Amino acid sequence: MRDDPRLPTSPRFWRSPLRGTWFTAVLGLVLLGGITVLFVTGLVSYAAYNPDLSPVNDTTPDKGVLGFYLFDWPAGPSWLYRLSQGVHVTLGVVLVPVLLAKLWSVVPKLFTLPPARSVAHALERVSLLLLVGGALFQFVTGLLNVQLEYVFPGSFYPLHFYGAWVFIAAFVVHAALRAPMAVRAVRERRRDEAELTAPRPAPPTVSRRGALWLVGGGSLLLFVTTVGQSLGGPLRRTALLAPHGGADPGGGPNGFQINKTARYAGITEADTHPDAWRLVVTGPAGTVRLSRAELLRMPQHSSSLPIACVEGWSTADQWWRGVRLRDLAALAGYAGDPPDVLVESLQRHGAFRRAALRANQVSDPRSLLALYVNGEELSPDHGYPARIIVPAAPGVHNTKWVGRLTFGDL
Numbered sequence: 001m002r003d004d005p006r007l008p009t010s011p012r013f014w015r016s017p018l019r020g021t022w023f024t025a026v027l028g029l030v031l032l033g034g035i036t037v038l039f040v041t042g043l044v045s046y047a048a049y050n051p052d053l054s055p056v057n058d059t060t061p062d063k064g065v066l067g068f069y070l071f072d073w074p075a076g077p078s079w080l081y082r083l084s085q086g087v088h089v090t091l092g093v094v095l096v097p098v099l100l101a102k103l104w105s106v107v108p109k110l111f112t113l114p115p116a117r118s119v120a121h122a123l124e125r126v127s128l129l130l131l132v133g134g135a136l137f138q139f140v141t142g143l144l145n146v147q148l149e150y151v152f153p154g155s156f157y158p159l160h161f162y163g164a165w166v167f168i169a170a171f172v173v174h175a176a177l178r179a180p181m182a183v184r185a186v187r188e189r190r191r192d193e194a195e196l197t198a199p200r201p202a203p204p205t206v207s208r209r210g211a212l213w214l215v216g217g218g219s220l221l222l223f224v225t226t227v228g229q230s231l232g233g234p235l236r237r238t239a240l241l242a243p244h245g246g247a248d249p250g251g252g253p254n255g256f257q258i259n260k261t262a263r264y265a266g267i268t269e270a271d272t273h274p275d276a277w278r279l280v281v282t283g284p285a286g287t288v289r290l291s292r293a294e295l296l297r298m299p300q301h302s303s304s305l306p307i308a309c310v311e312g313w314s315t316a317d318q319w320w321r322g323v324r325l326r327d328l329a330a331l332a333g334y335a336g337d338p339p340d341v342l343v344e345s346l347q348r349h350g351a352f353r354r355a356a357l358r359a360n361q362v363s364d365p366r367s368l369l370a371l372y373v374n375g376e377e378l379s380p381d382h383g384y385p386a387r388i389i390v391p392a393a394p395g396v397h398n399t400k401w402v403g404r405l406t407f408g409d410l
Contacts, residue, residue, distance in 0.1 A: 005200075008111040017201035019105050022189055023208045024196060025182035027102040027215070032175055032182075034095045035135075039168050041088035045310065046161060048073045048081050048394050053340060054356035054410040057397075059157035066165055075364040078317075078391035082308035085394075086230030089312025092142050093226045097218035099135060101211075108196065131174050134167025146311040229313040236313075253374035254382050256315045257307070259395060262380040266348035267401050272385050277346075279369070279386060283332025283407040292385045295371060298323045303366040309395035320389045322370040325362045325405075332407040338362040343388055343397075344404040352396040356410050357388070366391045369402060 005012035050073050051058040060066075074080065109128075116122035138160065145156045152159065206214070228239035236257075249258045270276060278289040302321045308314035329338035340359050347353045361367055367390045371378065378384040383400030390398060 008108075009113050011108065011199050013111075014108045015198050015200060015202040017198060017204045018206070018208055018211050019108070019196045019198060020208065021185045021196055023211065024102065024105040025185040026212060027098055027105060028178065028182045029186065030098050031095065031102055032179060034091060034098070035171060038088060038091055038095070039164060041084050041091075042160075042164055043069060044084045045081075045088055045394075047071055048084070048392075049397070050356065050358055053358055054342065056342070056354045057356050059155065060161045062158075063161065066161075072358060072360065073392070075361045075367065075391050075393075078305050078366065079308075080392040081394055082230065082306055082314040085308060085310060086227075086312055086314065089142075089146055090223065090227050090230055092139065093146075094219045094223045096139065096143075096222065097215050099139060101215045103132065103135075106196065127170050127173055130166060130170035134163060134170055137163050138167050148311065230308075231314070231316075249381070253376035254379035256318060257313055258381045259309055259311075260350070260400070262401070265345070265350060265401065267346055267380065269380075271346050272380065272401070274385075277385050277403075279402060280404040281328055281332050281407070282405070283329065283334060285331070285333030288331060292371065295323055295369070295386065299327060300371075301365070301368060303368055303389065303391070305366060305389055305391050307389075307395045307398055314395075319374050320368055320370040321372040321375075322368040322386065322389075324365060325357075325367045325369060325388075325390075326365070328369060328405060329362055329407050332405070334407060339408050340410040341408075342404075342406040342410060343399045343402060344406070345399050346401040346403045352399070355388075355397040355399050357390060357393070357397065361390050361393065362407075364391060369405075 003012070004010050007013060046060075047070050049057050049059065051060070051063070051067065052070050055061065110132075116125060141152055141156060141160055141163065144151060145160070150156060224238065225240040228235035228237065249255050274292055278291055279295065281288045281290065300321055301324050302319060304317045304319050306315050306317050325341065326338045329341065338359060339362070341357050341362050342354060343357060344354045357367075368388075369386050370383070370389045371386055373382060378387060383402070386402045387400040388398050388402060
């Protein structure tokens with residue numbers, strides 16, 4: 001059976017003349033750099049949620065020592081999260097052709113018999129299984145998440161977080177073993193390994209360099225049709241394959257991207273009617289209930305800030321106007337440096353109904369309880385009667401339909 005050319009266990013089954021050490025090495029070195037950037041920006045994205053601040057922010061409560069690197073997420077520059085998450089998502093999409101080509105180039109090795117020639121060889125095969133399985137899992141779940149397609153069991157956040165650590169462990173071991181050989185193969189165009197080269201190759205239809213240009217062209221096409229969704233504004237129209245499936249925001253001052261509509265969140269007109277809605281502010285001074293009219297009588301400030309989401313999309317800078325969070329903290333009894341705050345939404349169901357913001361985010365003069373955007377009242381889908389807008393924060397922490405602010409150590 002091993003020598004039957006009709007079966008994938010036979011080297012003669014694989015006839016493509018493209019497979020070879022140099023071709024695989026080039027793809028591997030591209031992935032080495034790209035996946036390293038993906039992993040680092042993924043860690044940064046997790047840190048941006050300030051998961052150690054409050055349980056409501058921690059989507060992976062059992063992370064343990066895997067959270068060793070976490071730091072207090074800064075409130076500036078305002079485009080920080082847009083940049084880091086935009087790079088993470090766009091690069092992940094762009095690397096898909098490279099990953100598929102790399103897996104295709106080494107697939108004969110998966111069918112090599114015997115499956116284990118020694119204990120060391122068996123361990124190598126297990127590590128490759130974790131590497132290939134981990135890569136497919138991370139890329140597939142990531143692409144599904146940015147399209148808001150949650151067909152996998154459980155929450156995306158712990159699945160992607162723990163999956164990343166399993167994958168990167170196998171990736172580091174593989175890179176340590178293979179990267180020096182890959183560099184030499186590219187530099188010296190070393191003779192191909194027998195396991196990768198077809199013993200009976202079919203006539204070539206394209207050169208290996210041509211195949212690499214094809215892979216690179218696919219990645220470039222994905223880049224051009226994706227990156228605009230991270231930049232926002234007019235460039236969003238170029239994002240034909242933008243990894244985001246949200247509602248059409250329409251036109252006018254409120255005509256920018258919506259991730260979660262009022263209808264989806266269960267927000268009704270009765271909830272937000274001026275006669276019914278009150279903002280509850282709690283702190284050492286007690287509890288204060290403020291109508292929207294009373295908020296409008298407080299000092300109003302403006303900030304030009306984007307919204308950037310974990311799915312990789314972001315808006316252009318919008319002009320927000322409302323009450324500074326630090327002024328609301330002072331109203332709650334914090335005359336000096338403001339503390340952390342727990343923000344609660346009127347939203348009845350779904351994730352991120354509550355979010356905690358760090359003291360540095362509250363104290364930033366650009367952080368607002370926004371009442372207007374681009375000179376017009378917030379639309380229901382953008383959070384009327386009031387929403388949070390904070391520089392450099394993930395979009396889900398810019399809570400919409402705010403009902404309560406609780407200031408104090410969290």
